[in-house]
Amino acid sequence: MSNWRRFGAPMVVLALAMVALVLRLYEVQVTEHKLWAREALGLVRSSRVLPARRGRILDRSGKVVVEDREDYVLEFVWREFRREHPLGAIAQARSQLLGRPVSLAEADANLMPWALELVALTPDDLDGFAAGGGLPLKSVRIEELGTNSDDRERLARQNWRRTRARDARFYLQSLLGLTRREAYLLRKKERERWGARDFLTRSALVRPALGALGPDEARAEFLEEWVREIAAARERLIDLSVVLSVESSDRMECYDELLVRLEVIRREVEDAVADDLFSSATGFSAMRLSSDNLERLDLRWLGRALVWDQARLVQWSSDRGARSGGSDGFSSPGFRLLAGRVYSRLQVAREQNPGRGLADRVLDELLRPFARVSANRGAGGVLDWRAVDSLLPLDELQSALEAPPELSEDTQPLFLFQTQVVRELRLPDDFQVRTRPGSGRVLWGEQEALLARALGLDDHADSTGRTGALIGLASRRREEWSPGELEPIEVLLGRLDRAIQERVYGTLGSRDTTWALAPKRVAEALELRDHLLKDQSLRPRRLLKRPPYSLVEAVTRFTEQHAGFRVSMRYERHWREFDSGQVRALGTDVDLEPQPLFQRLIGSLRSPSMVRVLRERDDLARARELQAALDRKQGDFDELAQLYGSNLHATQEIGGSGIEGYFDFELRGSHGFQESIGLAERAQDRSANWSQSPVDGEDLILTLDVNLQRVAQDVLERPEFLADSSADPDWWQDPVGALVLARVDGQVLAAASVPSRSQSEIGFVGQDRRSDDQRLLYRVQRTLRMPTFQPPGSTIKPLIALWAMEYGWLDDEGTRHLLDADESLVTCLREGRDQASGYGKVRCSSTLGHSYTLHRQAAGSGRIRDMALRDALPHSCNAFFSWLGQHLSVQDHRDLARRFGLGTPTGVRVFEGLKEESPLPRVGLVEDRRPGRFLEPLDLASATFRQYAANGLVCIQATPLQMARAYAGIATGQLPTMAFVSQARGVSMLRPPTSLGFDPQNLALVRGLMEQVVLRGSARGKGLSRETLGFRVACKTGSADICKGPVPDGKGGWREGMRKHAWVAGWFPVQDPQFVFVLLVHDTSATSSHGAVQLASQFLQRPEVAALIQR
Secondary structure, rough: OHHHHHHHHHHHHHHHHHHHHHHOOOOOOOOHHHHHHHHHHHHHOOEEEEEEOOOEEOOOOOOOOEEEEEEEEEEEEEHHHHOOHHHHHHHHHHHHHHOOOOOOOHHHHHHHHHHHHHOOOHHHHHHHHOOOOEEEOOOOOOOOOOOOHHHHHHHHHOOOOOHHHHHHHHHHHOOOOOOOOHHHHHHHHHHHHOOOOHHHHHHHHHHHHHHHOOHHHHHHHHHHHHHHHHHHHHHHHHHHHHHHHOOOOOHHHHHHHHHHHHHHHHEEEEHHHHHHHHHHHHHHOHOOOOOOOOOOOOOOHHHHHHOOOOHHHHHHHHOOOOOOOOOOOOOOOOHHHHHHHHHHHHHHHHHOOOOOOOOHHHHHHHHHHOOOOOOOEEEHEEEOOHHOEEOOHHHHHHHOOOOOOEEEEOOOOOOOOHHHHHHHHOOOOOOOEEEOOOOEEEOOOOOHHHHHOOOOOOOOOHHHHHHHHHHHHHHHOOOOOOOOHHHHHHHHHHHHHHHHHHHHHHHOOOOOOEEEEEEHHHHHHHHHHHHHHHHHHHHOOOEEOOOOOHHHHHHHHHHEEEHHEEEEEEEEEEEEEEOOOEEEEEEEEEEEOOOOHHHHOOEEEOOHHHHHHHHOOOHHHHHHHHHHHOOOOHHHHHHHHHHHHHHHOOOEEEOOOOOHHOHHHHHOEOOOOEEEEEEEHHOOOOOEEEEOEOOOOOOOOEOOOOHHHHHHHHHOOOOEEEEOOOOOOOHHHHOOOOOOOOOOOOEEEEEEOOOOHHHHOOOOOOOOOOOOOHHHHHHHOOOOOOOOOOHHHHHHHHHHHHHHOOOOOOOOOOOOOOOOOOOOOOOOOOOOOOOEEEEEOOOOOOOOOOOHHHHHHHOOOOOOOOHHHHHHHHOHHHHHHHHHHHHHHHHHHHHHHOOOOOOOOOOOOOOOOOOOOOOOOOOOOOOOOOOOOOHHHOOOOHHHHHHHHHHHOOOOOOOOOHHEEEEEEHOOOEEEOEEEEEOOOOOOOOOOOOEEOOOHHHHHHHHHHHHHHHOOOOOOOOOOOOHHHHOOOOOEEEEEEEEEEEEOOOOEEEEEEEEEEEEEEEEOOOOOOOEEHHHHHHHEEEOHHHOOHHHHHHHOOHHHHHHHHHH
């Protein structure tokens, strides 16, 4: 009996413990088997994506223009810095002891004093601090908590003293720089209570090299070496800051800048951890509450967990509240981001559930940000707005609070869509999107009013109008959006959120009341603290791309000396060919850093669109599911490789513009995948590693030539000044224009455009006669684009002449309309002293008239010469072509333009209109096709418009590439398909030309007259003769007024006149056309004969062009 009394109770306790253990083992091994097996699997199975190289881009001769290279990237890892670098350890240890954030700059300013304070502590000091006692530091005294032991223990627990003491001890030992063996000995001696010696003395005594010395001597020796190491670590950090700085060369300024950058990263890490802890405790993001509502919650637990003081906690909550929408509810960056997600989801929803009506899709996606995860889903997993009963954060907040406020039983639904009446409302399956003619603005009506009613918006023009605009956005099929385009979505989201925030504010009651979260929820969230801190602080942040090799060598070879900094390898796009860097602005030749050749034409890379990321989300979720699967077959591995190979990843860049964007499918390879498999798979005799090698992207071979492009760019950037009084000196001091050189079969050899730099790059901000906005506007690829109205002027006249001859408006002499015998012959003559020469509304460039000037030139002529094509085309007589254009119908003009490719695709977007492999619409290589007013279905049958059209004025426009295509058609009789890329994936991208169908005799006549332009016409004596170039050229000049502006007055000053576009287009050699060229001079006061022609001569005289003829 006495034995039972003595051992009975312990045996009962032991028996109960054994029962509990058995039950837990059963739970782990049976009911939770899959969970723990998966966790164990994660410990022995690791995987990574093997990135593929992007294909190279080569010029026509095989020179590499752009390629992927493995590049070094300098990264910063906060966890490594705070654990291993003296500055990080001091800041963290000090933060733990003071219970508030201590910045890196503050720690650096007190580096040695604070370091000595820390190492002067003893283990007993930290134990006392952990139990709630005080801590005597020289710079500050930390008071003990409470007045008695019970209070002290309670407050110590509440203030996380034990955890803080543990972390402070870790950082203190890290600060001492002990080896693993020394740290073990230190912990062992600490358990043995090695007297009252401080950490510095203890560290000295465990260092083997100092073992023969006494305690005082060892301490002094250790201290001297330790101080040197801390000073050296600081110097290395200063040296690193100089390399990283881009704004200063002063060492200490660079250092201060680096400390600020590192502090920002530290705050980002802590903010992310706070976000995750808050979400875990409440069930929703902190950004779902406004600042006013966040202030009503008791978040001191969050501050204590992260060692924040009240100021830091307020900063975090204010920042999160501001992102939710702030006081106005809908003008924050947070809603701009949400609007982008809603728009992107609308694009994806159309593909995933095409049978769902547009109105339903709009409501589904508008309400998705406010719906709980558990909200019912309809067919295909689509959120059904009619099933949304619970709204974030209203319902989650009720369950997250320790003592939630009581809700009134008669509380009405917040939104009309929550009522049964509206849920039974039959919204139209689709909307007929209507726009106001000529304005492009969406009209609204009864359908839009129904949607506005479902959203609970006021039934007035503003609300219904915004709803109509939203319908227009939802109906659009485009992945990207422009700034401001999503404003209707932003506003509607903001109004929904504002209503929710007002309901939350009213529910929480008095402003003076703060609400505590449920202790169980908080405790469960805090269990994740250490994991979240580790996860967030281990994520590397990029500091510098392509660091100098000396820095790479230092960081990689001496890792322990650069704690927190690491070098990684990534594929980066490298340009191999550059321009000269020489430009002209405001009459000054400036030498700048060379920039990549073809930069605007080849384009750039960017991150994947949000639509693309959402579209592939299910695939990547499937890939993660396969990664975590316990039992996998070979088919699973194949599917995993396919999923990771074909989909994008967070850090991957894709083609965003130009050739990179349009041929992204060909250039982007397929990623590989590598996995170290688990123990279970090894037991099945599988190899320890499984991998799928990446497949690199295919190379592109351009039609473009590096040397010719560089020459074209140089000629445009720094043209030689002209000794011509009629030239525009202003343009030659600040050139704007474009130049195209192509083979007559459509292969573009050069496509140059200026300006290529902004004012800020040149350094003339505020001094240019143009605003920087204009200069940026002009920096587009002008060979493809028309940023302003761009009439081709007289360069269209050969097209008009050929069409008129082909369809019987002119005889083979080009003299008159054959079918109208009563039509008088046209003359170009000045009719009075105050009258200009011309025909109808169009004035001619010859003051006295070509009929008069040519009569004087024609020896023996007895009368004023009537104009014929043989004179009108070489001399560019506007009167003749006005007369001719008036006789052509509007339909003639439209058919002519389309026959020569004006206003239609040139063919550089080679896949346009074809069924092809690319799973997504192609972006990049955008070209403007706006042909001009007379090609639109408007009533422009007036004679005046037809006169202007025949002279390339007022109502027609074209790009240089379109004109190059048209002139290649005249030179060969076949309209080519233009191309920038000759080969992709080993397949030719060149397309055969199409016959224009013109009579060879008519073509020969027009070609001959175009050579006469150089021999006796508007380009005579301007540098295009055979004697100057070494080969024969046929061309046509052209000028077109674009706006009023200053023009030279001939006396060194300026007068009001007309600014122009000046053109010259042609081909060479005449006897066997091989190459076509087009040059555009934008915004000049001079006609083509006094600017554009001479500029073309400068280009055609370059040796690189002459070499084309020799080849």
